[in-house]
Amino acid sequence: ARTVTRTLSGPVTVGGVDVRQLAEEFGTPAYILDEQDFRARCRAWRDAFGADADVYYAGKAFLSRAVVRWLHEEGLNVDVCSGGELTVALSAGMPADRIAFHGNNKSVPELEYAVKSGVGHVVVDSYDELVRLSWIAEQQGVRQKILIRVTVGVEAHTHEFIATAHEDQKFGLSLSGGHAAEAVRRALTLDGLELRGIHSHIGSQIFDMAGFEVAARRVVGLLAEIKAEHGVELPEIDLGGGLGIAYTSEDDPAEPADIASALADIVRRECASAGLSTPRLSVEPGRAIVGPTAFTLYRVGTVKPLEGLRTYVSVDGGMSDNIRTALYDAEYSVALVSRASSAEPMLSRVVGKHCESGDIVVRDAFLPADLAPGDLLAVPATGAYCRSMASNYNHALKPPVVAVSEAGPRVIVRRETEEDLLRLDIG
Numbered sequence: 131a132r133t134v135t136r137t138l139s140g141p142v143t144v145g146g147v148d149v150r151q152l153a154e155e156f157g158t159p160a161y162i163l164d165e166q167d168f169r170a171r172c173r174a175w176r177d178a179f180g181a182d183a184d185v186y187y188a189g190k191a192f193l194s195r196a197v198v199r200w201l202h203e204e205g206l207n208v209d210v211c212s213g214g215e216l217t218v219a220l221s222a223g224m225p226a227d228r229i230a231f232h233g234n235n236k237s238v239p240e241l242e243y244a245v246k247s248g249v250g251h252v253v254v255d256s257y258d259e260l261v262r263l264s265w266i267a268e269q270q271g272v273r274q275k276i277l278i279r280v281t282v283g284v285e286a287h288t289h290e291f292i293a294t295a296h297e298d299q300k301f302g303l304s305l306s307g308g309h310a311a312e313a314v315r316r317a318l319t320l321d322g323l324e325l326r327g328i329h330s331h332i333g334s335q336i337f338d339m340a341g342f343e344v345a346a347r348r349v350v351g352l353l354a355e356i357k358a359e360h361g362v363e364l365p366e367i368d369l370g371g372g373l374g375i376a377y378t379s380e381d382d383p384a385e386p387a388d389i390a391s392a393l394a395d396i397v398r399r400e401c402a403s404a405g406l407s408t409p410r411l412s413v414e415p416g417r418a419i420v421g422p423t424a425f426t427l428y429r430v431g432t433v434k435p436l437e438g439l440r441t442y443v444s445v446d447g448g449m450s451d452n453i454r455t456a457l458y459d460a461e462y463s464v465a466l467v468s469r470a471s472s473a474e475p476m477l478s479r480v481v482g483k484h485c486e487s488g489d490i491v492v493r494d495a496f497l498p499a500d501l502a503p504g505d506l507l508a509v510p511a512t513g514a515y516c517r518s519m520a521s522n523y524n525h526a527l528k529p530p531v532v533a534v535s536e537a538g539p540r541v542i543v544r545r546e547t548e549e550d551l552l553r554l555d556i557g
């Protein structure tokens with residue numbers, strides 16, 4: 131999948147399969163996912179963190195049953211944030227105790243379902259949820275393990291919409307406002323709950339490790355306060371996800387091993403100086419695992435050159451299969467992958483087929499000037515938050531996910547059909 135990034139044009143193969151053949155067999159648009167790459171990234175995270183830590187793959191980035199099986203086989207856990215994600219994880223055989231349940235407004239049925247399934251822990255996000263979950267666990271006669279999600283006051287340097295740990299936002303209980311400490315007080319007295327630790331997630335697509343370091347320090351600070359006030363040492367901390375990936379050649383992401391050692395060092399050092407034993411660490415990478423493993427394959431439908439401006443290249447998908455450009459002004463690269471071309475590069479904008487002008491997939495890209503209808507384009511790094519945020523806008527049919535492995539390509543999520551749409555429309 132990664133080779134596409136550096137190629138302006140030329141036939142591309144994935145796992146030994148020519149993309150033209152993939153387009154022929156599975157149609158376009160399609161997400162093409164490299165299973166070996168996915169598994170390798172899982173192992174890299176697993177190995178980097180070692181036996182003293184847990185890696186929870188953040189299912190919101192992209193979840194399917196095949197993915198859950200790969201995670202299971204590679205020794206990762208999974209973080210889910212809805213009843214739907216929980217169902218996918220359980221139905222693919224992920225043991226419930228390796229599932230963490232997230233969300234700022236989980237419904238009562240979702241919480242009942244999670245407790246009944248025996249999820250490893252629920253990450254509690256509010257005072258309201260503490261009470262609700264305590265009641266549900268009591269009803270079911272169990273003690274539910276929980277972490278409390280705190281907002282540590284770090285403003286991650288990322289797009290405002292996806293920075294989640296500064297104070298003025300909906301997630302978690304604030305440290306500086308004293309809400310985190312108060313939630314701990316309540317959690318320790320409520321029946322049906324076993325407080326295991328503290329959770330922090332500071333944002334997404336982050337390159338600067340400093341934010342994680344501050345978060346780790348502040349979370350350990352809270353553990354020290356808890357020990358002083360209650361005489362208990364909580365055994366776990368979870369520092370969330372958020373590690374950035376390369377969308378264009380300008381991005382320079384860190385390696386899991388560097389991240390792991392930086393985080394583990396800080397936690398160890400801070401705990402030692404606070405007189406705490408080192409808690410078990412967990413992390414929740416989503417994008418960093420699945421993002422680079424897939425690209426979207428589109429077919430060009432129309433080419434509209436605008437003299438002195440740019441050329442609009444319309445493809446057969448768009449904001450319904452990748453909302454990130456429209457929503458976050460995200461940057462992607464693109465390459466002509468069905469043939470080589472020695473034509474001059476032309477400034478292009480790759481747009482979709484939806485009825486609005488904001489329907490942009492790649493805002494600025496150079497593509498060969500002889501680009502023509504029928505050519506295939508690949509947009510790399512679309513494994514995270516593209517299929518999972520896909521919509522049926524204009525009654526578009528969501529594209530399939532085709533996994534390529536040594537055994538060849540196979541569909542792991544099939545293309546939607548018009549019957550799928552009509553099945554829901556029962557009026």
Ligand code: LLP
Pocket residue numbers: 188190191209232292331333334335370371372373414415416417418454458514515
């Ligand atoms: N843990 C928690 C509690 C989270 O809220 C998230 C992401 C993650 C882990 C995984 O973060 P990652 O490692 O994937 O950055 N739709 C946006 C991203 C939203 C992220 C939401 N939470 C995007 O397309 O950029």
